[in-house]
Amino acid sequence: MKLTIFGSTGQTGLQVVSAALAAGHEVTALVRHTASGLQPHSRLRVLHGQALSPPDVGRAIHGCDAVLSALGSREGRRETFLYSRSASLMLDAMRNSGVRRIIAVSALPLLPAEQKTFVERRIVHPLLDQFFGGSYDDMRRMEVLHAVAGMDWTVLRPPRLTNGRATGSYREALDSRLERARSISRADLAAAMVAAVDARRLIGHAVTIAH
């Protein structure tokens, strides 16, 4: 399949590109800096552009079969619009190009409050909010955009990401909590994103994912 990957130069994104190429897909990566860290590959097309530019996003998505986003803001607690604005542009471009499948990374604290334990709701997640609240607010906007767009969407909500190796062994829960969801390696998250491309059972779901 032809996959367009956003955030492909990030720690997770680089692994998404590798996993997609290893699975035999053709990959288009939209990158904003020249020194992107991506290794040349016969099935990798690198496009230079901005994730917040409608023409660049449109060009990256035109002709693909599925869109994967591992974009991540480094704004921490400060307000950001990267997730929601890029999602809005991706969904518009998909509509214009007849592309239906989109998979994006969100985060575990986006779990609805009623699914959290008392400790998560009252202590752990408010603490995380102090550091990453701006991103969580924007991920929430992104998730809503996905849910109302009428596309074949999946968001993956991982806990803490590590740089551990790919184990091929991770747990998923659809629209619900996972017990002891403490961490997952970026390599396994990347593999899960690529596997999600043709996993029909994940369409229309927020998936909690962890080792």
Ligand SMILES: NC(=O)c1ccc[n+]([C@@H]2O[C@H](COP(=O)([O-])OP(=O)(O)OC[C@H]3O[C@@H](n4cnc5c(N)ncnc54)[C@H](OP(=O)(O)O)[C@@H]3O)[C@@H](O)[C@H]2O)c1
């Ligand atoms: N860290 C955790 O423990 C954790 C936990 C749960 C969820 N997450 C989420 O998982 C995702 C991946 O995390 P990560 O640590 O792999 O991310 P990362 O290494 O920070 O990579 C972020 C990617 O987004 C791109 N990016 C950032 N700002 C951009 C902008 N304004 N315009 C265009 N591209 C932009 C970066 O491009 P450049 O290379 O050009 O900067 C990079 O490709 C993120 O959404 C993160 O919030 C992280």
